[in-house]
Amino acid sequence: MNIQWYPGHMAKTRRMIQENLKLVDMVIELVDSRLPLSSRNPDIDNILGSKPRLLIMNKCDLADPAVNAAWVQWFHDNGINILLVDSITGKGFNDIHNVSRQILKEKIEKEKSKGIVNRAIKLMVVGIPNVGKSSFINKFAGKASAKTGDRPGVTRGKQWIRLKNGYELLDTPGILWPKFEDPEVGKKLAYTGAIKDEIIDIEELTCSLLEFLRDYYPEKLKARYKLDNIAELKGFELLQNIGKNRGCIVAGGDVDTFRTAGIILDEFRGAKIGNISLEKPEGLC
Known part of the structure; x- marks a missing residue:
């Protein structure tokens, strides 16, 4: 991304x-x-x-x-x-x-x-x-x-x-810069809402965020979404499991991943998943 x-x-x-x-x-x-x-x-x-x-x-x-x-x-x-x-x-x-x-x-x-x-x-x-x-x-x-x-x-x-x-x-209005040299910077800004969701694939973005939370804040992620054994799960698998747990199901029994992604992003931005930092002084996460 x-x-x-x-x-x-x-x-x-x-x-x-x-x-x-x-x-x-x-x-x-x-x-x-x-x-x-x-x-x-x-x-x-x-x-x-x-x-x-x-x-x-x-x-x-x-x-x-x-x-x-x-x-x-x-x-x-x-x-x-x-x-x-x-x-x-x-x-x-x-x-x-x-x-x-x-x-x-x-x-x-x-x-x-x-x-x-x-x-x-x-x-x-x-x-x-x-x-x-x-x-x-x-x-x-x-x-x-x-x-x-x-x-x-x-x-x-x-x-x-x-x-x-x-x-x-x-x-003054907010000012970004013409090009993010590190794509990770753009993703982190998108996680927090600094970049408009309308120009982003929020499902892909949310999968990336879920993998970050899996690696750095696993207990908070498991507690918020009632998950177990997440260490080996990829972002999309986490997204689907959360969608099932939240009842985001469409006709045919499939998970509405778009709706689920929106819920997760809103809850991350509102600190409902917990107090989370995306980078630390000793190096970017």
Whole structure:
């Protein structure tokens, strides 16, 4: 499975980010905690250059807590400012203010020496589709300021959002990159919904996901779908067994694998199978 997706508005977003960097003090880059490397646009380092940055691992409550901790340590060891947050519960949001001001401490002190105090900190929020940017902004703002949606590609244009807590945020649409050099990256993004299901063979995708869960989270997979002895089963066999257990049967007694695949993807994305990470610091899964 070789997944590519780069709508035209994403090329426009790249130019928009580059043109507006000079207007902000710092960039908040959101990634998905379940795949912190694969959900980072590799072009973003070149786009942002030396602009101060805070990396936020969003959706941390969907990922494996032990793997989250390992990623935090890995990013710290690589000199990257990092926070774990969940935009639904608000977990981790209390730390954003202090960390942001610490990152900008030198600039804030320089402005104070010139008599400039209490100026709103201007932030740009960037990230690939479906990492939860709009939900993050709404939680940060304490109100429904940005459009939200559970499908990639909801935010299409630049919008400034004034907050009560001394910040102004510049939201941007999600930006992928023209070609995934590693096909595994495309698959992982598709697992989480960062790429539209409509352009993917979801049965093939789900078979691949099931084989990943079989290898790395077998107990969670067995518990959720009441399975036994899965070690030797291929993805399609797992898909059929789950379909039977869930009653996804069509005329003639065959399993409706398309419907079953949709159920599994929805349950994975909602963490109903469990808290699962798709990659670890010591190497991509």
